[in-house]
Amino acid sequence: MTKKQTKRILRIIFIIVSISSLWLVPWTLVKAWILPLPDTVEEQVNKAIDYGFDGMIVYVDEAGKPPAFYTSGWKDRKNKIPTYPQALFNIGSISKLYVAVAITKLVKDKHLSLDKTLADYFPELVGRIENAEKITLRLMIQHRSGIPNYTDYGYWDNRPKSRKETLELALDLPANFEPGEDYGYSNTNYLLLRKLMDKVLGYSRNQYIKEKILTPLQLNNTFNSLNEVNIDDIMSGYHVGYESDLKAEYGGMFATAEDVGIFLRALNNGSVFDEGEQEIYSSIYVYKHSGWVLGYQSFSEYHEDIDTVVVLFNNTTDSKLYMWNLAEIVYNRIVKIIRNKKSS
Numbered sequence: 001m002t003k004k005q006t007k008r009i010l011r012i013i014f015i016i017v018s019i020s021s022l023w024l025v026p027w028t029l030v031k032a033w034i035l036p037l038p039d040t041v042e043e044q045v046n047k048a049i050d051y052g053f054d055g056m057i058v059y060v061d062e063a064g065k066p067p068a069f070y071t072s073g074w075k076d077r078k079n080k081i082p083t084y085p086q087a088l089f090n091i092g093s094i095s096k097l098y099v100a101v102a103i104t105k106l107v108k109d110k111h112l113s114l115d116k117t118l119a120d121y122f123p124e125l126v127g128r129i130e131n132a133e134k135i136t137l138r139l140m141i142q143h144r145s146g147i148p149n150y151t152d153y154g155y156w157d158n159r160p161k162s163r164k165e166t167l168e169l170a171l172d173l174p175a176n177f178e179p180g181e182d183y184g185y186s187n188t189n190y191l192l193l194r195k196l197m198d199k200v201l202g203y204s205r206n207q208y209i210k211e212k213i214l215t216p217l218q219l220n221n222t223f224n225s226l227n228e229v230n231i232d233d234i235m236s237g238y239h240v241g242y243e244s245d246l247k248a249e250y251g252g253m254f255a256t257a258e259d260v261g262i263f264l265r266a267l268n269n270g271s272v273f274d275e276g277e278q279e280i281y282s283s284i285y286v287y288k289h290s291g292w293v294l295g296y297q298s299f300s301e302y303h304e305d306i307d308t309v310v311v312l313f314n315n316t317t318d319s320k321l322y323m324w325n326l327a328e329i330v331y332n333r334i335v336k337i338i339r340n341k342k343s344s
Helices: 003-022 027-034 039-049 092-108 138-141 163-168 186-202 207-215 257-269 277-282 322-343
Strands: 055-062 069-078 289-293 294-304 308-314
Touching: 027 138, 027 322, 039 055, 039 069, 039 289, 039 322, 055 257, 055 322, 092 138, 092 186, 092 207, 092 257, 092 289, 092 294, 138 186, 163 186, 186 207, 186 289, 257 294, 294 322
Parallel strands: none
Antiparallel strands: 055 069, 055 308, 289 294, 294 308
């Protein structure tokens, strides 16, 4: 067989494989990605509901302009309550940004050390978390500890009743990798960081976050637990295949899109920090985040090139993360719309 014939056969195989793989791609994702870009953010948000989201809230803070709010769909589909900008939302892992800022402040005040280990702070976990003597506070913040992620071990199927039970899911398991040798996103890291804050403070980390972050930034619509809010103020959460409303099922941090946007700008421009803190934060964690908890997806980022913060909340999830990918596409298209208007 000549080289030319071999290349031709390989080209045919590639085309067949490519065509076959198209059958595995959800066409709604392709459609959402390739459709012509609308002229306005409002049009894009309205279109998103056609893809199967129950409700969506988008907050846009362009420097030099009043903040803009865009909503579509249902806050509560059973009672036919439309989405509105002030609805509270379970922001999931976006809360890790607040924890990282709080840890930074405690490090600056010398209540914590980035180079001390898990074994130093929790000697009782030696032998129950592999490499506890080598896992530093810094590595935990950065998800470079190798500690297994408790949500990968039956958390969603049989939800633990306490933080202690949650931690048990990740104990006595082999490490995912040697500390510092890789990156592996693990909610267990931040469960331990929250536990550590309570330990060194001698009082609730929630109080500390409120005093050091929420109150100074006047984030009056951000709450550290489900117990602090009126349940009717929370946007309903839905998971594909389940009829029930999930808004009372999971704790965490609850906030409006506007409050998350204000915090994110303060994080990026440094106004959330006292002197010397931003240098520490920049060495340990990121300046943007997304969040996922059953029934809730959230995206938040400051886009430096257009000096704009964009926050997107939507209240529909699914087990295969199809809705997550779809929401990412919508988010990126919204940013592109804003960017196009800036350059026109």
